[in-house]
Amino acid sequence: xxxxxxxxxxxxxxxxxxxxxxxxxxxxxxxxxxxxxxxxxxxxxxxxxxxxxxxxxxxxxxxxxxxxxxxxxxxxxxxxxxxxxxxxxxxxxxxxxxxxxxxxxxxxxxxxxxxxxxxxxxxxxxxxxxxxxxxxxxxxxxxxxxxxxxxxxxxxxxxxxxxxxxxxxxxxxxxxxxxxxxxxxxxxxxxxxxxxxxxxxxxx
Amino acid sequence: xxxxxxxxxxxxxxxxxxxxxxxxxxxxxxxxxxxxxxxxxxxxxxxxxxxxxxxxxxxxxxxxxxxxxxxxxxxxxxxxxxxxxxxxxxxxxxxxxxxxxxxxxxxxxxxxxxxxxxxxxxxxxxxxxxxxxxxxxxxxxxxxxxxxxxxxxxxxxxxxxxxxxxxxxxxxxxxxxxxxxxxxxxxxxxxxxxxxxxxxxxxx
DNA sequence: ATACAGTTTGACCAAACGGTCAGACCAATG
DNA sequence: CATTGGTCTGACCGTTTGGTCAAACTGTAT
Numbered sequence: 156x157x158x159x160x161x162x163x164x165x166x167x168x169x170x171x172x173x174x175x176x177x178x179x180x181x182x183x184x185x186x187x188x189x190x191x192x193x194x195x196x197x198x199x200x201x202x203x204x205x206x207x208x209x210x211x212x213x214x215x216x217x218x219x220x221x222x223x224x225x226x227x228x229x230x231x232x233x234x235x236x237x238x239x240x241x242x243x244x245x246x247x248x249x250x251x252x253x254x255x256x257x258x259x260x261x262x263x264x265x266x267x268x269x270x271x272x273x274x275x276x277x278x279x280x281x282x283x284x285x286x287x288x289x290x291x292x293x294x295x296x297x298x299x300x301x302x303x304x305x306x307x308x309x310x311x312x313x314x315x316x317x318x319x320x321x322x323x324x325x326x327x328x329x330x331x332x333x334x335x336x337x338x339x340x341x342x343x344x345x346x347x348x349x350x351x352x353x354x355x356x357x358x359x
Numbered sequence: 360x361x362x363x364x365x366x367x368x369x370x371x372x373x374x375x376x377x378x379x380x381x382x383x384x385x386x387x388x389x390x391x392x393x394x395x396x397x398x399x400x401x402x403x404x405x406x407x408x409x410x411x412x413x414x415x416x417x418x419x420x421x422x423x424x425x426x427x428x429x430x431x432x433x434x435x436x437x438x439x440x441x442x443x444x445x446x447x448x449x450x451x452x453x454x455x456x457x458x459x460x461x462x463x464x465x466x467x468x469x470x471x472x473x474x475x476x477x478x479x480x481x482x483x484x485x486x487x488x489x490x491x492x493x494x495x496x497x498x499x500x501x502x503x504x505x506x507x508x509x510x511x512x513x514x515x516x517x518x519x520x521x522x523x524x525x526x527x528x529x530x531x532x533x534x535x536x537x538x539x540x541x542x543x544x545x546x547x548x549x550x551x552x553x554x555x556x557x558x559x560x561x562x563x
Numbered sequence: 564a565t566a567c568a569g570t571t572t573g574a575c576c577a578a579a580c581g582g583t584c585a586g587a588c589c590a591a592t593g
Numbered sequence: 594c595a596t597t598g599g600t601c602t603g604a605c606c607g608t609t610t611g612g613t614c615a616a617a618c619t620g621t622a623t
Contacts, residue, residue: 180384263527313521323467346510354558
């Protein structure tokens with residue numbers, strides 16, 4: 156009677172995969188059961204309804220995405236290194252959990268009512284707050300220009316996340332091949348870091 | 360026997376609204392019929408199947424979004440004004456057609472197979488090409504730093520579009536109220552313009 | 564009036580959907 | 594061996610889904 160028996164785990168993993176791939180409405184309970192290798196009735200045995208299963212999946216992914224950005228940002232690292240690590244961390248995570256990220260974004264917009272319920276199950280948003288504070292300090296120190304930390308972080312996340320979410324659009328509009336696009340992604344961390352540092356660093 | 364009879368138009372508009380709101384799987388034919396004020400059978404009379412109707416909707420929106428960014432970019436405007444107008448244009452459009460943009464992004468990722476069919480029905484992607492060329496020129500002139508025009512445009516679009524698509528996430532992570540977020544959106548054009556110009560302008 | 568092509572619909576269909584339930588299965592305990 | 598409690602399922606249910614079709618309804622030209 157573990158919190159995660161083998162079957163429950165298999166179901167949950169299958170549900171994550173399929174929900175991320177096809178969204179809430181596009182995912183059928185039978186498909187989850189098939190992928191998990193159990194009967195549809197067992198689904199309802201472990202998770203009472205589709206909505207409950209869905210909510211748990213979203214909660215799990217959101218929590219994972221938020222807490223995953225944490226770590227290794229010490230107080231004594233200079234602003235350049237801080238931003239570089241931040242960008243690198245965000246980009247790698249978004250690239251690794253591409254579909255999951257897009258899924259959470261999309262479904263959170265559609266089912267805004269669920270958000271209130273989901274928030275309570277999530278622990279740490281403190282990491283971001285920490286970074287916001289550090290940026291505020293740097294600004295007072297005069298190493299970076301006057302910019303609201305929120306604006307700066309949004310800019311950074313935007314530049315990291317957008318190419319990953321907009322791949323088909325970018326390829327279409329820019330007439331890019333798969334190869335060219337992959338090159339673009341590979342140089343992306345450097346591009347965003349340079350761009351950001353040039354934008355906010357106060358030069359002597 | 361117009362290309363758009365009154366009924367056909369009503370159906371198409373209803374379809375756009377509902378598809379944008381609920382996605383492909385979340386939109387039911389009966390709901391479209393109800394919203395258009397006609398019978399479900401009439402839907403199939405004008406558009407043979409749900410897939411065909413869906414494809415036409417995506418095609419129409421994608422074409423609209425792409426061609427809508429055009430206009431008023433003359434050759435003699437300086438780089439600062441060019442970027443400011445570009446950012447302003449993108450941001451206003453994305454803000455105006457927020458749901459449509461998100462919808463096209465999401466469904467284009469899911470149904471990547473349809474993209475090949477859809478591309479053929481779209482005329483002008485030339486506007487972007489024009490801007491890419493102009494940026495290349497400025498770079499050679501030495502007014503802006505060495506950055507691939509594609510990277511620059513992606514950065515700009517990213518910073519414009521991301522806050523609009525990630526509203527719930529941002530509010531959650533940054534602990535923002537509706538009011539604070541609206542303020543953030545209102546200053547966004549200025550923020551992105553300043554940020555971008557500082558990042559790419561060669562200073563004397 | 565009649566004929567005709569385009570439009571619109573109620574009634575209908577097979578398939579798929581989320582969900583239920585009685586009962587089979589299976590270890591572990593007495 | 595018998596009982597018990599958790600696990601698992603085939604069969605089933607009511608509803609909803611995308612799609613069809615013959616028939617009714619328009620207006621217009623003959």
